[in-house]
Amino acid sequence: MKAMSCHSVQDRLSEFLDRLLADEEREKVAAHLASCPACSARFQSFETTRATLRRMPNLPVSAALAMKLRVLASHERQRRLSRASVSAWLRYCHDRASLQFDNLMRPMALPFAGGLLSALLLFSMLVPNLSFRHTVGDDLQLVTYTEPEGRLVESLPADGAPTWFWTGNSPEPTLESADAVDSGKDTVLELIIDETGRVADYSVSHGQLTAEMRSIILLSRFTPATLNGKNTWGKKLVRFPSGPRRTRRNVRS
Amino acid sequence: MATAIIEFHPETSAAAEPDDQRLIEALRSGAEPAYEELLARFQQPVYTLCARLLNDEGEASDVVQEVFLKVFRNIGNFRGQSSLKTWIYRITVNEAHNARRWFFRHRRREVELDTDPNETRNWRDTIPDSSRSPFDVAFDREQAILIQAALDRINPVFRSAVVLRDITDLSYEEIADILGISLGTVKSRILRGREALREELIKGNPGVQRQWRLVPKTAE
Numbered sequence: 001m002k003a004m005s006c007h008s009v010q011d012r013l014s015e016f017l018d019r020l021l022a023d024e025e026r027e028k029v030a031a032h033l034a035s036c037p038a039c040s041a042r043f044q045s046f047e048t049t050r051a052t053l054r055r056m057p058n059l060p061v062s063a064a065l066a067m068k069l070r071v072l073a074s075h076e077r078q079r080r081l082s083r084a085s086v087s088a089w090l091r092y093c094h095d096r097a098s099l100q101f102d103n104l105m106r107p108m109a110l111p112f113a114g115g116l117l118s119a120l121l122l123f124s125m126l127v128p129n130l131s132f133r134h135t136v137g138d139d140l141q142l143v144t145y146t147e148p149e150g151r152l153v154e155s156l157p158a159d160g161a162p163t164w165f166w167t168g169n170s171p172e173p174t175l176e177s178a179d180a181v182d183s184g185k186d187t188v189l190e191l192i193i194d195e196t197g198r199v200a201d202y203s204v205s206h207g208q209l210t211a212e213m214r215s216i217i218l219l220s221r222f223t224p225a226t227l228n229g230k231n232t233w234g235k236k237l238v239r240f241p242s243g244p245r246r247t248r249r250n251v252r253s
Numbered sequence: 254m255a256t257a258i259i260e261f262h263p264e265t266s267a268a269a270e271p272d273d274q275r276l277i278e279a280l281r282s283g284a285e286p287a288y289e290e291l292l293a294r295f296q297q298p299v300y301t302l303c304a305r306l307l308n309d310e311g312e313a314s315d316v317v318q319e320v321f322l323k324v325f326r327n328i329g330n331f332r333g334q335s336s337l338k339t340w341i342y343r344i345t346v347n348e349a350h351n352a353r354r355w356f357f358r359h360r361r362r363e364v365e366l367d368t369d370p371n372e373t374r375n376w377r378d379t380i381p382d383s384s385r386s387p388f389d390v391a392f393d394r395e396q397a398i399l400i401q402a403a404l405d406r407i408n409p410v411f412r413s414a415v416v417l418r419d420i421t422d423l424s425y426e427e428i429a430d431i432l433g434i435s436l437g438t439v440k441s442r443i444l445r446g447r448e449a450l451r452e453e454l455i456k457g458n459p460g461v462q463r464q465w466r467l468v469p470k471t472a473e
Contacts, residue, residue: 011444013444013447014440014443014444014447015440015444018418018425018443020425020440042451045451045454046447046451049400049447049450049451049454050419050447052396052397052400053400053415053419053420054419054420054422055393055396056305056393056396056397056400056401056420057393057394057397058297058301059300059301059304059305059310059313060297061296061297061300061317062314064314065296065300065314065317065318066292066296068314068318069292069296069317069318069321070289070292072318072321072322072325073288073289073291073292073321073325074288076288076322076325076326077283077285077288077325080281080283080325080329081283084283
């Protein structure tokens, strides 16, 4: 039987260790190992390494990982079952949707209930002490607004001496603030006054546009409204009383 | 001359065994006990394989979940050309390989903030085994650390072959099936892997130049 070289034996050491060599080859390797200390030492270290590898402690699966795997298996099983029929699929979708909804709502339920209860408790404690006093004037006035002011003019004087005249036949109309209460009976002319004091637009409620109104619109001049000292647009109401006709009189400024 | 201590295992059939077929059919039909049986049979070996291939228990946990997700989702497509075990191990080796590549690309510079897994073990894991002496336990732990470090330093191609052979205890045919390589290549990789591991262990133990031996167990 021809002896093997060290190189040949070393190439076969792994298979020899795993008992995968044919009988004849195995005997040759065994004979070489018995006579060659270097190869024998090499084989011994192979064997020791493998023994240590096999004796390495088994790494236990942690409880957390085992639980995750069970949950994963459960989900995948449900997923597989849901594909069996349409009704199973619909039930699966419904279960998932309700689970998602529960998961979404559950974290909010306690804070919401707690907040609501504490709000109710606080409110019920505070209600007897609540008072609704109006502290008008305490606030710092941030916006100053003045309404447009002026006198109504039906016609301009011939000599130019008096500035403002009322020469109409009807009872003298009154100039009122834009937020005055409308009685519903009087004819009201609403004037929009621009920043130069002229009438820019108008509208008539409860009546027709008369010649007097036209004159008022054309001839009247106003001190424009101001907002924080600057001229701005404003609104005024001209109320024409619906009472009995009074005597004619002049209005001088 | 030292003798091999491992017993020779007759080669297992490459095709799925009848027991596997029953389990696969039950999994396909969505039977709950089948899912539990699959986990009971494979979660421990798959986790050990991942942990030994990756040397990172946290990473191994993630990979195990990926493996079982793929197994559950693809069991319908499993044709039974290989055994269930080799199919699952093939997925495990591929996933571990992908995780390792991803790790080296993305997470090399990250700082680990998780607590040490050893600190989160429950009390059962930390109670010492009374059947073995504290010296043996400490010695084996030291050896395991050394060998794991050496495994981590060798070429991943050889490491897969050695781990599948010597830790997972698979036959050469099963390893060839799992890695998708020829039997000759498996033999070559195991030999070269063992050589590389031996050299790394000698490098890691300067006091043991020519061979490193284990001290006999004192408890036996």
